[in-house]
Amino acid sequence: xxxxxDHGRPExxxxxxxxxxxxxxxDYQRATFAWKTxxxxxxxxxxxxSASSMTLGGMLKHLALVGLWWFSEVLEGNERQPxxxxxxxxxxxxxxxxxxxxxxxxxxxxxxxxxxxxxRSLTAAALRSGTTGTPICCAKRSTGRRASRPA
Numbered sequence: 001x002x003x004x005x006d007h008g009r010p011e012x013x014x015x016x017x018x019x020x021x022x023x024x025x026x027d028y029q030r031a032t033f034a035w036k037t038x039x040x041x042x043x044x045x046x047x048x049x050s051a052s053s054m055t056l057g058g059m060l061k062h063l064a065l066v067g068l069w070w071f072s073e074v075l076e077g078n079e080r081q082p083x084x085x086x087x088x089x090x091x092x093x094x095x096x097x098x099x100x101x102x103x104x105x106x107x108x109x110x111x112x113x114x115x116x117x118x119x120r121s122l123t124a125a126a127l128r129s130g131t132t133g134t135p136i137c138c139a140k141r142s143t144g145r146r147a148s149r150p151a
Contacts, residue, residue: 007035019127030116033063042105058097060108064115065096071119075126 003011009031012024037045037056045057065084072078079085087095100108 007031009035023123033059034113037109040105045105045108046101054097055100057100057103057105057108060112061100061103062096064112067112067115067119071115071122076122 005011010024010027012028013020016024037060040056042057045060046055048055068081068084073080089095092098103111
């Protein structure tokens with residue numbers, strides 16, 4: 001039975017195998033991030049702290065890209081999809097952070113949540129197929145090269 005804390009976060013398992021532990025902590029961290037960003041308005045998502053240029057809005061978009069990269073491109077070898085495939089990463093390697101100012105809070109949260117949901121589905125499918133122990137090759141996200149499992 002999963003224990004949910006006062007902030008809606010599922011407690012990671014205390015004693016479990018590697019997969020359950022990894023997924024439990026990943027869900028806990030995702031739920032923590034959702035809790036911290038839910039209800040924050042556009043001004044709050046665009047606010048920087050001190051000398052950092054990082055914003056919560058940028059982090060939502062960046063984590064959407066990271067989730068897509070690892071679970072769709074690296075794990076499954078899928079081609080990059082829009083909006084990510086349309087970006088000139090050579091001109092702006094931090095486009096995910098900078099472009100978040102053009103998106104509404106609902107767009108940013110929706111993009112991130114869609115990636116989280118997709119990541120969960122892809123992980124479940126990989127676990128069902130039994131291919132999770134197969135080595136994969138991956139490239140830097142900025143190169144746009146397709147990740148693949150070796151033949």
